[in-house]
Amino acid sequence: MELRQLSYFVTVAEELHFGRAADRLHIVQSAVSQQVQRLERELGADLFDRSPRHVRLTSAGERLLPEARAVLAAAERARAAVRGRTSLRLGTSTGLGEHLDRALGELAVLAPDTAVQLVSAGTRDRLEQVADGRLDAAFVRSLEPAPGVRILPLWEDPLVVALPAAHPLARETELAIADLAGLELCITARHNNPALVDLVIAACHSASFEPLPGPVSGSLQDTLATIGAGAIPMWTVVYAAHARVLLSSRVVFRPFRAPGLALPIGLAVRREAPPAALDVLLKALTALPTSNDHES
Numbered sequence: 006m007e008l009r010q011l012s013y014f015v016t017v018a019e020e021l022h023f024g025r026a027a028d029r030l031h032i033v034q035s036a037v038s039q040q041v042q043r044l045e046r047e048l049g050a051d052l053f054d055r056s057p058r059h060v061r062l063t064s065a066g067e068r069l070l071p072e073a074r075a076v077l078a079a080a081e082r083a084r085a086a087v088r089g090r091t092s093l094r095l096g097t098s099t100g101l102g103e104h105l106d107r108a109l110g111e112l113a114v115l116a117p118d119t120a121v122q123l124v125s126a127g128t129r130d131r132l133e134q135v136a137d138g139r140l141d142a143a144f145v146r147s148l149e150p151a152p153g154v155r156i157l158p159l160w161e162d163p164l165v166v167a168l169p170a171a172h173p174l175a176r177e178t179e180l181a182i183a184d185l186a187g188l189e190l191c192i193t194a195r196h197n198n199p200a201l202v203d204l205v206i207a208a209c210h211s212a213s214f215e216p217l218p219g220p221v222s223g224s225l226q227d228t229l230a231t232i233g234a235g236a237i238p239m240w241t242v243v244y245a246a247h248a249r250v251l252l253s254s255r256v257v258f259r260p261f262r263a264p265g266l267a268l269p270i271g272l273a274v275r276r277e278a279p280p281a282a283l284d285v286l287l288k289a290l291t292a293l294p295t296s297n298d299h300e301s
Contacts, residue, residue, distance in 0.1 A: 008080055010044040011073040013037050014052060018070050021060045071137050078138045091119045093282045096131035096143025096273070099225070100162075102246035104270075105144075111289035119282055128198070135273045141280035143273045147200045156271040159290055164205075164242040164266040165258045167228075169235040175257045182261065183212040188238045189219030191228045200268055205242055208266055229256050242266065 017026040017037065027034040045052050052066035062070065081092055093112075097105060112119060124131075124140060131143040136153035148156050166180050174184060190209075195202040209216045219239045222228040225247075232239045233255030243251070248258040272290065274283060 006044065006047055007040075008077065010040045010047075011076055013040045014044055014066075015070065015073050015077065017041060017053065017060070018062055018066065021062075023060065074137050074139055091116065091282045092122070092141075093119055093280065093286065094122045094124060094139070094141045095286075096124050096126060096134060096140045098128070098131075098144045098146060099125075100244035100247035101144060101270075102244065102248075102250045104160075104162075104246050108289055111292045112286060115289055116282065116285045119285065132273055135275055138275065141274070142283065142286060145271050145273050146198070146268045148269050148271050151273070153276050154273050155276050156273050157287070159270045159272055161267040162270050163245045163260070164201075164268070165245050165248050165260050166240055167232060167243050167248070167256050167258055168240045169232055169238065170253075170255050170257045171235050172238055175259070177259060179260045179262045181212070182208045182266070183214065185209075185216075185240050186212070186214040188217065188240045190216040191219040191222065191232060191239050191241045194221055201242070204266060204268060229253055232256055244268075 013026070013030065016029055017023055020026045020029065023034050023037055023041075027037045030037065041052065048065070048069070050065040051063050052069060054061045054063050084092075109121060112121065124134070124143075126134065128145055128147070131140065131145060132151045132154055134140040135143050136151070144159075145156060146162065148158055150156060166185065168174055168185075168188065172188075174180060174188075177184070186209075190205070192202055192205060206216065219237075220231060222231060225243070228241050229251070232241060233253055235255070243258060245258075245260070251258070272287070274280065280286075
C-alpha cells in the first residue's frame with residue numbers, strides 16, 4: 006500500500022468522480038483509475054461502486070476513508086518534522102479580510118518555521134475536516150458545538166449595510182435596520198450561512214418588518230454588482246473587516262446604529278489531540294486588535 010494510492014483514493018472519495026479527481030491531482034484519469042484499482046486488489050475489496058451515472062463509496066471504502074486521511078495527515082506531519090518545520094492546515098471563511106492578513110503576519114513573527122496551508126471550504130466541510138484531522142484548525146462564524154470539535158471564541162465580527170451609492174440612505178453616516186424596510190434584501194441562501202441569515206432576519210422582525218426578498222446571487226461580487234446597478238433599491242450585509250478591503254464606486258457601506266449586528270468568530274479544533282501549533286496560533290490571534298479597537 007502506497008501513500009500515493011491512498012491520496013488518489015481520498016481525492017476520488019471527495020469528488021466522487023474520477024475525472025474531477027484527476028484534475029485536482031493534475032494527472033490523467035487513467036493513472037488515478039489504475040492506482041485505485043491496485044489498492045483495491047491489494048486490500049481485496051472494492052472501494053467504489055462504479056456505474057456510468059455515478060461513483061459511490063462502498064461500505065469498505067467508507068471504512069477506509071477516515072483511516073486513509075489519518076495516514077496522510079501523519080505522513081505530512083512526519084515530512085514537516087524532518088524539514089524542521091511545523092505544518093499548520095488552517096480552514097478559512099469568506100469575509101475575514103484584514104483579520105486573516107494580520108493573523109498570518111503575527112504568526113510569521115511568532116513562529117517563522119511554521120508553514121501555513123490555507124484551505125477554503127464551506128462551514129460544514131471545515132468542521133468535518135477538523136474532526137477527521139484533514140485540517141488542524143478552522144475559522145467559523147458560530148460557537149455552536151460540533152461532533153469531535155470544540156470551538157474557541159475569538160472576537161465579534163460586526164456587519165455593515167451595503168446599498169446603492171445613489172440611494173438617499175447612502176448620505177446617512179449610520180443606519181437603523183428599520184430604515185431598510187422598503188428595500189429588497191439580497192442575501193445568500195440560508196443553507197450556505199444559517200447563522201448570518203438567521204441574525205439578519207431576526208433583526209428585521211425585531212424592527213417590526215418582513216424583509217422584501219431580493220435576488221439570490223452566487224457570490225458577494227455578483228450581489229454587490231446587482232445592488233450597484235440600482236434598477237431596484239436593494240441592500241445586503243457585509244462583514245466590516247471584509248468591507249474595508251472592498252472597492253466599489255456604485256456601492257457604499259454604512260455601519261448599523263448601535264447596538265448593531267455582529268457574529269462571533271471562533272476557532273474550531275479537534276476535541277482530542279489538538280494541533281501542536283495551536284498555542285502559537287492562539288497567541289497570534291489574541292494579539293489582533295478587536296474590530297471596535299480598529300474602528301476607533
